[in-house]
Amino acid sequence: MFAILSDIHSNLEALTAVLEDIEKRGIKTIYCLGDVIGYGANPKECLDLIIEKASWCVLGNHDYAVFYEPTNFNYGAEQASFWTREVLEAELRRDLSDRRWRFLGELPMRWSLDADMGNSKAIMEFVHASPRRPINEYIFPDDVYTNPAKVRLLFERVNHICFVGHTHMPGVFLDEPDFYLPSELDGVYPIRDDEKAIINIGSVGQPRDKDNRASYVYVNKNNVHFVRVKYDFQTTMKKISAVDRLDNFHAERLRDGR
Ligand SMILES: [Fe+2]
Numbered sequence: 001m002f003a004i005l006s007d008i009h010s011n012l013e014a015l016t017a018v019l020e021d022i023e024k025r026g027i028k029t030i031y032c033l034g035d036v037i038g039y040g041a042n043p044k045e046c047l048d049l050i051i052e053k054a055s056w057c058v059l060g061n062h063d064y065a066v067f068y069e070p071t072n073f074n075y076g077a078e079q080a081s082f083w084t085r086e087v088l089e090a091e092l093r094r095d096l097s098d099r100r101w102r103f104l105g106e107l108p109m110r111w112s113l114d115a116d117m118g119n120s121k122a123i124m125e126f127v128h129a130s131p132r133r134p135i136n137e138y139i140f141p142d143d144v145y146t147n148p149a150k151v152r153l154l155f156e157r158v159n160h161i162c163f164v165g166h167t168h169m170p171g172v173f174l175d176e177p178d179f180y181l182p183s184e185l186d187g188v189y190p191i192r193d194d195e196k197a198i199i200n201i202g203s204v205g206q207p208r209d210k211d212n213r214a215s216y217v218y219v220n221k222n223n224v225h226f227v228r229v230k231y232d233f234q235t236t237m238k239k240i241s242a243v244d245r246l247d248n249f250h251a252e253r254l255r256d257g258r
Pocket of ligand 1: 007009035060062166167168
């Protein structure tokens with residue numbers, strides 16, 4: 001059994017609530033699909049928690065933005081990444097600073113593993129965004145209707161199961177192509193030997209599917225469980241509003257889940 005988190009975006013309250021939920025379920029193994037930082041007010045705290053709790057993490061576009069440079073960011077997101085970099089650079093403790101920068105600088109673009117499903121094995125791949133452009137390509141639910149050729153091409157790069165984040169919208173893509181919201185699956189996707197799936201696990205720290213609760217998944221045998229966790233988003237909003245350099249939109253969207 002393991003949990004997968006993505007798109008924490010420096011939201012300490014959401015991350016803490018999700019980690020508590022994971023612990024309550026007795027899950028000991030945590031993987032992370034990137035975007036630990038960016039947008040929110042607690043980059044150091046979120047990095048430290050992920051470094052401590054996650055077995056591994058792949059590179060997200062916002063992690064890339066802070067360590068290297070922002071690419072294709074809107075003004076607000078770019079400002080947030082410059083501010084985040086300054087916060088990390090201002091750390092006075094050399095050991096903490098080194099550990100955070102080393103973590104960001106060593107994040108891999110992809111990860112894979114063969115998972116035991118009980119009677120069979122599943123080949124699992126993990127990227128932040130998409131199997132062909134691992135840190136920057138968005139796979140939107142609408143692509144299934146507006147750009148089915150794109151989704152089919154993406155599936156050519158998938159062996160079996162590919163976990164992604166990036167859009168902050170949880171759900172399951174099949175290669176028809178088709179898209180299913182977690183609610184249409186009663187919150188559980190059963191992995192099958194003969195079915196490829198791209199599974200978006202949603203966002204811990206900035207959900208955009210009109211549900212403001214933190215999103216993550218855990219995998220138990222062959223079942224992928226979609227979970228939502230309430231957290232104190234008002235505290236997170238206040239912290240963002242208190243930082244001049246962070247656009248207030250990043251606070252408001254937490255309340256609305258957009
Ligand atoms: Fe993100």
